[in-house]
Each structure stands twice: as C-alpha cells, then as structure tokens.
Amino acid sequence: MKKNRKILIKKASGETAPFIEEKLRKSLFRAGAEEFQIEEIIAEVTKKLYEGISTKKIYQMAFNLLKERSKHLAARYHLKQAIMELGPSGYPFEKFVGEILKQQGYSVEVGVIVKGKCVTHEVDVIALADHHHFMIECKYHNQRGIVCDVKIPLYINSRFKDVEAEWIKLPGHNKRIHQGWVVTNTKFSTDAIQYGNCAGLKLLGWDYPIKGSLKDLIDDFGLYPITCLTTLTRAEKQGLLDRKIVLCTEICSTPKLLYDLGMNEAKVNRVLEEGQMLCKNVMKNDNN
Secondary structure: OOOOOOOEEEOOOOOEEEOOHHHHHHHHHHOOOOHHHHHHHHHHHHHOOOOOOEHHHHHHHHHHHHHHHOHHHHHHHOHHHHHHOOOOOOHHHHHHHHHHHHHOOOEEEEEEEEEOOOOEEEEEEEEEEOOEEEEEEEEOOOOOOOEEOOHHHHHHHHHHHHHHHHHOOOOOHHHOEEEEEEEEOOEEOHHHHHHHHHHOOEEEEOOEOOOOOHHHHHHHHOOOEHHHOOOOOHHHHHHHHHOOOOEHHHHHHOOHHHHOOOOOHHHHHHHHHHHHHHOHHHHHHHHO
16 A cells, blocks of 8 residues: 555544554553554554455454454454443443452442332442442443434433432432433433533543543453453353453452363463463552
8 A cells, every 4th residue: 555545444423534653653652552563553554454444354453453463452453342342231331340440448239229219220320439429321332333322311310410419319319419420322312411510410422521431440440341251252252241340350259260261271360361461450559
C-alpha cells in the first residue's frame, strides 16, 4: 500500500471511514506492546489492507500478529471483544461490573429483587459504601456497533425513581446519596449522555466518560475476564462461565477450577502463566 493512499474501511456500524494508522498504534500501545512491536505489526497490517476491509478483519490481523509476539499482550488487546464473549446471558457481565465496584470499596449484591413504591424490580447490581447507595443496571451487548440510545437511561431512571422512593424511607437513608447507574460495554448515543447527565444518572460505557471509562477501570484494577485468555479454547471459556467463573484472578488463585475442566498439568500451567502475567498488578495488590 502506498504511504499516502487513503484506504476506506468498513466499521461495525456499516459506515465507511479512512483507515487511520494512529488509532491502531494507540490500541497496540494501550495493550502494552513495545514500540518496535507496534511498528512491525503496523507494517504487516498496512501491506494487507484493501478497499472496504472491515475493522473486524484489521483487528484480527493485528491480534494474531501480537499473539505471535506475546500472548498476554494479545489478551489485553482482545479486551473489548472478550467482554462481548461473556454472553449470551448478561449475568457474567453483571458479576464483572460488581467485581469492579468491589475493588473500589463497595459492598455489592448482584441480581437483587428490590421493592419500589409502585412495583418490585429485579436490579442487576446494588452497591453500597459510606453514604452512597447505587442501583445499577447493566446493558450488555455481544455485537459491535450497537449503541445504547436515550430510551435506555429514560427507562432506567423511571425504575430508579420508584426504588428511591422506598429507599429514602429506610432508617438512616435520608442522608444517603442515592443514584441510578447505567453501565454498558458499548457506547452511548449523544442523546443518552445528554439525558443521563441532566437526570443525574451515572453513565459508564466502554469509552465514557473520557476519564474513568469501563476500559480504564478494567486496566486500572487488572480485572480481566477469562474470555481474554488466548490459551483457553472457546469450549473451556464457556465451561468456566457456566460455573460462574468470570475473572482471570479467580483461576489464578484457584487452579483447581482448570483441572476440574479436565485440563492436564501442562495446559493448566500455560493458562496460569498467561493469566498471572495479565493480572499481575491486581494479584500483587491482593498479596500485600
């Protein structure tokens, strides 16, 4: 491909846009790749670009090239797709969100029936810390290009207001800060953000807000899902999810979970090596 030639690529939304090398560079850098690795991968990818190539195909090429160089870096690069592989049900994502809140000092309940003023509600996550009490709804998607539009925060806010009307009657709750949250693994529309901010909802998306987004929190706390791991097969990942095992830290601290899936010692060691490299920051904090 000529250096200055603009190749149009196809995004998950179906829209076309020019290929921007810097975006690929930033995503590889964020995964922890070294500068020389980044330049090697970009050189290989750009040679194979063609008009109308999908972003998914570009991602897969870059992922495979990074995997050849470092499995745990490829696992980090795979993060966004790995979150989408937590399905098909939303429960693993709800548990995942709950674990992120636990790392921030909240006591957490997942999948709770809560009494509202008018009706009862099944709430994905309830989080409590100090004077804060949060009702959190998780909107999980297993496909790229899906946007969380304004209908979602409108609906969640009405449910939250019904629950809040009962919460403030509880002893000691008149001085607590109650808030509704919407958490998604994709993006919010402009209207959803505008309404959420106006209504006082906390919105947490894949890349929203600019600081403290979902991907930022995952990196900050080292809470990577088991679906990131390149050493696990799809069936092995599903086997762990069926047992409600979501986090890499869970298998690193309890290797028996891997043996229970029928893995031999050599395979277990390969998985643990990748998992420990991926989660070394949080594992280090847990051991202090």
